[in-house]
Amino acid sequence: MxxxxxxxxxxxxxxxxxxxxxxxxxxxxxxxxxxxxxxxxxxxxxxxxxxxxxxxxxxxxxxxxxxxxxxxxxxxDESMVAKAKTKLAQQQISEFLEKMQLMGFDQQEILTIIDNMVKGMKK
Amino acid sequence: MxxxxxxxxxxxxxxxxxxxxxxxxxxxxxxxxxxxxxxxxxxxxxxxxxxxxxxxxxxxxxxxxxxxxxxxxxxxDESMVAKAKTKLAQQQISEFLEKMQLMGFDQQEILTIIDNMVKGMKK
DNA sequence: ATTACTGTATTAACCACTTAATACAATAAT
DNA sequence: ATTATTGTATTAAGTGGTTAATACAGTAAT
Missing domain, CATH: 1.10.10.10 (Winged helix-like DNA-binding domain superfamily/Winged helix DNA-binding domain)
Known part of the structure; x- marks a missing residue:
């Protein structure tokens, strides 16, 4: 690390x-x-x-x-950690989607781009 | 703005x-x-x-x-702007995917989460 | 009891960012 | 020609983050 x-x-x-x-x-x-x-x-x-x-x-x-x-x-407190995880994830996602939209990508484009990127990742 | x-x-x-x-x-x-x-x-x-x-x-x-x-x-120079846009997008996407994976979400989870978020957005 | 390790606090120094107040040179507008 | 506007540069001051060097109180380990 x-x-x-x-x-x-x-x-x-x-x-x-x-x-x-x-x-x-x-x-x-x-x-x-x-x-x-x-x-x-x-x-x-x-x-x-x-x-x-x-x-x-x-x-x-x-x-x-x-x-x-x-x-x-x-x-x-497991719920404490779970709550933090959810909050972090939603924050990441909304920031990401917002910026992509500001850049001019529409919803369908974002989906296909992500799909391709994920498929391109080593699992 | x-x-x-x-x-x-x-x-x-x-x-x-x-x-x-x-x-x-x-x-x-x-x-x-x-x-x-x-x-x-x-x-x-x-x-x-x-x-x-x-x-x-x-x-x-x-x-x-x-x-x-x-x-x-x-x-x-249109290509200048296009290049900047591509670079920005890829940067956003890779940072996003990296963090989501570090949080413990697997590929399928990320896809479904994004899918739901996008569908939840008012266009 | 002594030693070692814990979190915590304090002080001083340094540096990058930010603001404010100017000033200058070049040119567009008149 | 004069005026206004442009980008640019300079200096000083304030702020906040970072480091360094300590110091202290409490407790675990011995």
Whole structure:
């Protein structure tokens, strides 16, 4: 996992999105323990303060539980994660469709393009 | 046209994307004249320097022609615009599919979701 | 008890983005 | 010729993100 961080957006927001993706996809399972702030910061090659900021936001959103001295873990509330996944997906889809329409593609075009792209993907 | 500018990314990059969208969608037709930097800045409610920066990038990309003292216009090179449109679309699609897959949706799921979303859209 | 590790907070410095206020050169309009 | 408008450049100030270097309190491990 490469932690591909670009410089066109604040790093902490990219960290939030990336970690959230790992959670909703199950790479970080329900209730599992997360590495320490320092370790995660080192793995992502960012400053601990920056990682701290991202994790604080994820805790605020209820996806992560903080145990003051024994580290952090993913929430055990399955519905919390499911809700986050649904929200993320719908957000992705609507943004995508909106931009494609603004570009001038009509509904049928979008469908066929997607269909071709999906078929072209390695499964 | 609202110029919806968010604060989570640099404004000038959002301006670039927005104007590019207007070009590839034909809202700004081939060869048409653009308003002055100052006017566009005022319309978007940003500083002229910021708008200048965005326009300079679009000129660098070949979508806009600058006439030193008589303003700017959209390129008349149709293939230039077509190429930009294709590139934009493929970028949107691949980013979208990648994220959906990272979230854990398989190909069939993505297709049916999109299909339902599209059908749900008022044309 | 001591040690090591946890999250958290603070301070200073640096840098990119943004704005504001100008100014200049070239040309279109009059 | 004069005026207005064009793109462009410069300088200063403010803001927010990022890093670095610490420091502290609480707790798990030994």
């Amino acid at each position: 490469p932690w591909e961080l670009k410089s066109d957006r604040p790093i902490y927001t990219q960290l939030i999105e990336y970690i959230e993706l790992m959670i909703v996809s199950g790479v970080y399972p329900l209730g599992s323990k997360l590495p320490s702030v320092r370790d995660m910061a080192q793995e992502a090659a960012v400053n601990p303060n920056t990682m701290q900021r991202a994790l604080a936001k994820l805790e605020e959103d209820g996806l992560i539980i903080t145990h003051r001295t024994s580290g952090r873990s993913i929430t055990e | 609202p110029w919806e500018l968010k604060s989570d990314r640099p404004i000038y990059t959002q301006l670039i994307e927005y104007i590019e969208l207007m070009i590839v969608s034909g809202v700004y037709p081939l060869g048409s004249k653009l308003p002055s930097v100052r006017d566009m800045a005022q319309e978007a409610a940003v500083n002229p320097n910021t708008m200048q920066r965005a326009l300079a990038k679009l000129e660098e990309d070949g979508l806009i022609i600058t006439h030193r003292t008589s303003g700017r216009s959209i390129t008349e």
